[in-house]
Amino acid sequence: MITIDFPDIRFDMIWNYKELFIRGIWVTLGLTLIGYVSGVILGLLLGMGKLSKKKWIYYPCKYYVDFFRGTPLLVQILLIHLALIPTVFGESLGYFVSGALALSLNCGAYNAEIIRAGIQSIEKGQMEAGRSLGMPRGVAMRYVILPQAFRRMVPPLGNELIALLKDSSLVTVIAANDLLYAGKVVAGAYARFWEPYITVAILYLLLTYIFTKVITYVEKRFSNSYVPSQRRRIFSFGRSAAGG
């Protein structure tokens, strides 16, 4: 017969390391947000590049996206930290630079596909109407296509943010002081595994929960009608609760 011998749980050991966890949260948040913001900008450029008719623009963008979507992020992190940065700069620039760079480059590739699909989903007539009014392609893109495409990109871009937050834990392999790393340190120090990893899991859950709330807010803000007065009321829960 199998007996499962649960250890008595001791969360006090976590408390002793609270600074490490708090620092871990900040590092994870920092890496995620930097990775995401630069990933969106990069994704915009790559996504538009993949829509280009010019081969010398299209192919580099395509191969870039294929590479970063087709190889594991873990491998990319190691390549960048141990090979790329030391080769280019002659020395390591620290885990944060490597981690942020790897997440940005990776996130850019995924966002590129989202942004390309969003732009392509806008009816051809919109670009034609802009061009027929004398707008150069870039102006029509900026004022006509992107504002409409952006709304359609919000849900998948939101998913990408959550995915990136979780995937950022992979930077632990280059000894980044992120959230997961804090758990590993505690586990190593006490040779106990339940408390540190459960704590790590709960903290990630908390972060994804907060991010999900923000994303839902943005989605509602941009969903349905373009008419401001007909947009879904975001704070309506306050009213309905008061009104009964």
Place this chain on the structure above:
Amino acid sequence: MIKIQGLYKSFGDLQVLKGIDYEINEKEVICVIGPSGSGKSTFLRCINLLEDITDGVVFIDGVKVNDPGTDINEIRKEVGMVFQQFNLFPHMTVLDNITISPRKIRKMDSKEANALARQLLDKVGLADKADAYPEQLSGGQMQRVAIARALAMQPKVMLFDEPTSALDPEMVKEVLDVMKQLVYEGMTMVVVTHEMGFAREMGDRVLFMDEGILIEDGTPEDVFDMPKSDRTKAFLSKVL
């Protein structure tokens, strides 16, 4: 004002325009009729280069449109276009739909652009809709806004591609009335249409197109009452 010589257009292996020669003078109203799929839209779209031209030349005001040295955006400022599906910008108010191009392309300041837009909205009978969004308008209203938007660039020519075909019957008249007003004001217009009444009444010349060829070209009386070609007769017997 517009001169088209030996215009060919193919989509891959499909030859859509098969050598069109035509000349449109200032203040002329040309109505283009013909069966669907005959290349009418393509003909119109080659004039402002929404489709690139396979062979031949198009001149507007003496400038060769399909020349690598020509800035097509400069040409398009002078050539307004109205689409069957309106193609209003759904994320902008009616006013912004009309002012965006004058502001961004003609570098007009907002005040001046707004004044111009309101004047044009007044002209198309929608002065009260400046702050509405396209989704709040009926089809006829949307098409009138689209006309105002094109006019805001103060074009020398207006191209209409079946402007009333997507409309419910009761809205056709309000759009045609706006177009008639433009005719009276002396606008040069090329109108692809199935509204034979409009073509007969307003057209200086009617052009019958079939399978990418200009079959017949003449005054409305010539084309409608004394068609020379059997193809024209066959087409007219179906639509009149």
